[in-house]
Amino acid sequence: MSKVTVIGVGNVGATAANVLACREIADEVVLLDIKEGLPEGKALDMKQASCLLTMDTKLYGVTNDYSKTANSDVVVVTSGVPRKPGMTREELIGVNAGIVKSVVANVLEYSPNAILVMVSNPLDTMTYLTVKSTGLDRHRIIGMGGALDSSRFKTYLSEALNGANLNDIEATVIGGHGDTTMIPLTRLATYKGVPVSQFLDKETLDKVAADTMVGGATLTKMLGTSAWYAPGAAAAFVVESILHDQKRIVPCCVYLEGEYGQNDICIGVPVRLGRNGWEEVIDFKLNEEENALFEKSAEAVRKTNAVLETL
Numbered sequence: 315m316s317k318v319t320v321i322g323v324g325n326v327g328a329t330a331a332n333v334l335a336c337r338e339i340a341d342e343v344v345l346l347d348i349k350e351g352l353p354e355g356k357a358l359d360m361k362q363a364s365c366l367l368t369m370d371t372k373l374y375g376v377t378n379d380y381s382k383t384a385n386s387d388v389v390v391v392t393s394g395v396p397r398k399p400g401m402t403r404e405e406l407i408g409v410n411a412g413i414v415k416s417v418v419a420n421v422l423e424y425s426p427n428a429i430l431v432m433v434s435n436p437l438d439t440m441t442y443l444t445v446k447s448t449g450l451d452r453h454r455i456i457g458m459g460g461a462l463d464s465s466r467f468k469t470y471l472s473e474a475l476n477g478a479n480l481n482d483i484e485a486t487v488i489g490g491h492g493d494t495t496m497i498p499l500t501r502l503a504t505y506k507g508v509p510v511s512q513f514l515d516k517e518t519l520d521k522v523a524a525d526t527m528v529g530g531a532t533l534t535k536m537l538g539t540s541a542w543y544a545p546g547a548a549a550a551f552v553v554e555s556i557l558h559d560q561k562r563i564v565p566c567c568v569y570l571e572g573e574y575g576q577n578d579i580c581i582g583v584p585v586r587l588g589r590n591g592w593e594e595v596i597d598f599k600l601n602e603e604e605n606a607l608f609e610k611s612a613e614a615v616r617k618t619n620a621v622l623e624t625l
Contacts (some may be wrong), residue, residue, distance in 0.1 A: 316557055319344040319383040319425070321417050322392035323353045323375075325539075326433060329546025330390055330553075335360055335371040339554045344383050345375045353377060384424040388553050391444075393417045394434040396540065407439060407621045414440050415447050422448065429591045431552050432457045433545065437491040438567050438615045442580040443622060445569045453591040456556075457567025459491030460582035462548035464565055466529035467498045470522045474514055475505060482506045486565050486598070488582045489611035493531055496582070497607045498523040502598065555587035562587050563596050570595070575605070576612050579619070 318340040320331045327345070334343050345353040357375030364371070376382040383389065394410035397403075414434050421428060432455065434440040441457035448455070467485045472478050484504045489497040500519040503510045511519065525532070533541040555562040565584050570576040573595040574583055585592040600608060 315342065316340045317342040317344070317386045318388045318390065318553055318557070319346060319386040319421070319428075320390045320392065321346050321383075321421065322394070322434075323347045323356050324392065325542030326545045326549070327390065327392040328356050329542050330392070330433075330549040331356070331373075331546075332360055333547050333550035334553060335364065335373055336367055336369055337550070337554065338369055338371050339550060339557060340371060340387070342372045342374070344386070345373070346378065346380070346383060348378050350377050380420040380424050383421065386421070386425040386428045388431060388556055389421050389425060389428045390431045390433060390549050390553060391417055391421070391440075392433040392549070394440070396435075403436075403618070404621050404624070407436065407618070408625050410434055410436075410440060411443055411622060411625055414443060418444055418448060422450075429454045429556055430456065431549055431556075432567070433549050436618055438495075438580050438582075439618045439622065441567045442569070442619050445580060446622075451591075452569040452571070453593065455569065455580075456552060456585075456587075456592055457491065457580060457582070458545075458549050458552045459496075459567050460487055460565025460584075461552055462545050463487035463491065463496050463498075463526065463529070463582070465544055465548060467503070467522070467526040470525045470529070471503060471505070471510060471514075474518050474522050475510070478505055483510075485510075486584060487526065488565050488584065488598075489608055490581055490615045491567060492614070493528050495611040495614045496527055497604065497611060498526045499598070499604065501601070501604070552587065556589065556591060559589040560587065561593075566592060568592050568595070573597070574600075574608060576608075579612055579615060581612055581615050 347353040353375035357373045432441045437459045584596040
């Protein structure tokens with residue numbers, strides 16, 4: 315029996331839970347939130363859909379009762395507040411750092427062996443905070459940002475390739491999970507195993523990369539709020555890769571100890587995911603230009619992390 319808990323059931327968390335249930339990735343999914351009735355209501359709504367979708371996943375919703383999350387194999391953490399008008403980046407980090415530390419401490423009290431999939435923003439910094447505040451084996455803490463960013467990269471490549479099947483495209487985004495820190499690796503992107511540079515010129519590829527980097531902001535402008543279908547699905551994708559020991563290579567935010575020339579930082583790199591979390595960092599052999607971009611991205615992430623020291 316496998317059990318997954320989703321902490322925070324706003325749009326992203328609820329979507330992640332729904333994908334986990336609909337795809338029957340886990341035997342049991344628990345939705346937890348601090349807002350009275352919200353997790354219970356969303357779980358009930360999903361249950362009522364389950365008979366129409368012939369799915370057998372058991373669903374439970376609880377308000378702030380972490381005992382119901384006991385013995386979870388994987389816990390998805392989406393908790394935190396969005397940045398409000400007039401709020402500084404430092405204030406946002408301060409608020410969300412407090413929330414994430416509290417949530418993770420409560421989770422580990424009842425599921426000390428759980429693998430943590432971080433979704434809370436700013437993702438790289440909240441993942442780093444979790445590594446530092448818990449002292450857990452670094453392989454058990456995974457930020458899902460690269461999985462989401464890569465799905466957006468593939469989508470823009472598909473459009474540039476005149477609607478090519480998304481499943482025929484391989485494309486990876488590394489670096490920080492932010493508009494100016496992510497690095498879409500256009501050189502390594504392929505379409506049915508053929509480099510996309512054989513189909514698309516540099517100008518087009520540069521536009522695809524630029525569109526990918528502002529993919530989240532583009533959706534926020536359209537929707538009036540942050541996206542949730544792809545982020546929720548990305549979190550579920552990472553959970554499935556872990557829970558089913560699929561050995562997929564997925565770009566995720568993890569704590570580095572010398573890999574890609576970086577130490578003491580959580581940032582997006584390709585990793586192999588399995589039953590014990592992330593198993594190894596995969597070296598993509600970046601060229602000089604890509605290495606320079608990665609170094610710049612890491613520097614920006616470190617500046618954000620530095621805010622933690624002032625709290």
